[in-house]
Amino acid sequence: MEKMSEEQLDHCKKFLDYMDVDYSGDSIMLTSGGNGIIMNSKSQWYESFGGHSINGVARAVAEELGKKTTWEDEGYCDSEY
Numbered sequence: 001m002e003k004m005s006e007e008q009l010d011h012c013k014k015f016l017d018y019m020d021v022d023y024s025g026d027s028i029m030l031t032s033g034g035n036g037i038i039m040n041s042k043s044q045w046y047e048s049f050g051g052h053s054i055n056g057v058a059r060a061v062a063e064e065l066g067k068k069t070t071w072e073d074e075g076y077c078d079s080e081y
Contacts, residue, residue, distance in 0.1 A: 003054050003064070004060070004064050005025075008066055009061065009064055011048060012042050012057050012060065012064075013061065015045055015048070015049060015057055016057060016058060016061060017077075019054050020047070020051055021031070021034065021054065021058050023058070023061055023062070023065070025067075026067060027062075027068045027069060027070045028059075028061065028062045028068075028069050028070075029056045029069075029071075029072050030055045030058060030059075030069050030070065030072065031055075031071075031072045034053060034054040034055035034058060035053050035055055036053060036054060037052065037053050038050050038051065038052060038054075039046075039051070041054065045060075045063075050060055055069075074079060
């Protein structure tokens with residue numbers, strides 16, 4: 001994978017900040033909600049991230065920063081209704 005420029009990395013970080021994804025620790029937490037794809041053409045993020053998921057951007061930032069990604073424990077999904 002091609003290395004990101006500092007400008008690209010900063011733009012990705014602003015996107016993750018907007019999406020409330022914390023990338024400050026040793027690992028970036030991925031969630032099922034982060035699987036959503038940016039599809040709204042009127043979104044301020046569409047031009048840069050349209051067709052990509054929040055988790056996809058988080059993974060790219062993690063790789064660039066030499067961090068791991070981990071999945072949030074979503075055990076509540078297993079509960080019976």
